C-alpha cells in the first residue's frame with residue numbers, strides 16, 4: 001500500500017473517530033468544551049490572589065462551583081458584588097471568567113458592560129434596552145453558559161436593569177432560548193458605606209476582620225440599603241423579585257492588603273520584592289476615617305502607578 005493512500009485512510013479514521021468539533025476544541029476555545037470548572041482550581045486562585053475578602057471568597061467559591069456542577073439549574077446564577085472602590089469586585093469577576101473559559105474576560109462567551117461607557121445617555125435608554133436584550137438573547141443562543149458582567153450597576157438606569165429582568169427569572173425558556181445556565185455578575189459601590197461601617201465597628205472593638213460573618217453584613221445589603229435615590233438599584237425590581245441569588249460584600253482594604261497588592265505587582269514586573277519600597281508606596285496612599293486611618297480610600301487601585309515612580313527604568 002503506498003504511503004499516500006495509507007495517510008488518507010488514517011486521516012479518514014481520525015476524523016471519523018474524533019469528530020471535527022472535538023478536534024477543533026482541542027486547539028480553540030469552545031462553548032461546549034467539557035473542561036468543567038474545578039472547585040479546587042477556583043479555590044486555589046481565590047486563596048492565592050484575592051486579599052482581605054474572606055466573605056467574598058467563601059460565597060463565590062460555593063455559589064459558582066455549585067452552579068456549574070448543577071446539570072439542570074432552575075435559573076441563571078445571579079451574583080451582586082458590593083463594596084468600596086478598588087477592593088476586588090472586577091478582579092473576582094476576572095478570576096471567575098478565567099476558571100470557566102480559557103480566554104477569561106477576552107473569551108467570546110464572556111461579556112463585560114460598564115454602565116457609564118456602554119449606556120451613557122439616558123435619552124437613548126430605549127435603544128440600549130433593545131440592543132442589550134438582543135445581545136443577551138443572541139449570545140445565550142450561541143452559548144448557554146454565557147457570562148454577563150455589569151460594572152457600575154449603581155450608575156445604570158433602573159429601566160435598563162429591569163430590561164434584563166426576564167432573563168434572570170425562573171423561566172424554562174423565553175422564545176425558545178433557555179437562560180438557565182448563564183451567569184450574571186453585577187458590580188456596584190451601592191452599600192459600600194454600610195459595609196465599611198460594619199468593618200470599622202469590628203476594628204474599633206478590637207476584633208479581627210475575619211470574624212465578620214455574612215449575617216453581620218445583611219443589614220448593609222438589605223433592600224433598604226438600596227433605597228438610595230442615586231442608586232441604579234433603586235426602583236429596580238431585581239431585588240424585591242428575589243432575582244439576585246447572592247449579595248457578596250467586599251470589605252474595605254487595610255494597609256497590610258495594599259502591601260500584598262504591591263508585592264504581587266513587583267513580582268509581576270519581574271522585580272525582587274523590596275520591603276522598603278513596598279512600605280513607602282503603601283504609605284503614600286490615603287486612608288480613612290481621618291482619626292484612625294484604617295482603610296484605603298482607593299483600595300488597591302493606583303498602587304501600581306505609584307510603583308512606577310520607584311522603577312523608572
Ligand SMILES: Nc1ncnc2c1ncn2[C@@H]1O[C@H](COP(=O)(O)OP(=O)(O)OP(=O)(O)O)[C@@H](O)[C@H]1O
Nearest residue numbers: 049050051084085086087088089090091261300301
Ligand atoms: N482584594 C484584592 N486582592 C488582590 N488584589 C486586589 C484586590 N482588590 C483590588 N486588587 C487589585 O486592584 C486592581 C483593581 O481592583 P478592581 O478593579 O477589582 O476594583 P473594584 O472593586 O472593581 O473597583 P471599582 O468599584 O472602582 O470598579 C485589581 O485588578 C487587582 O490587581
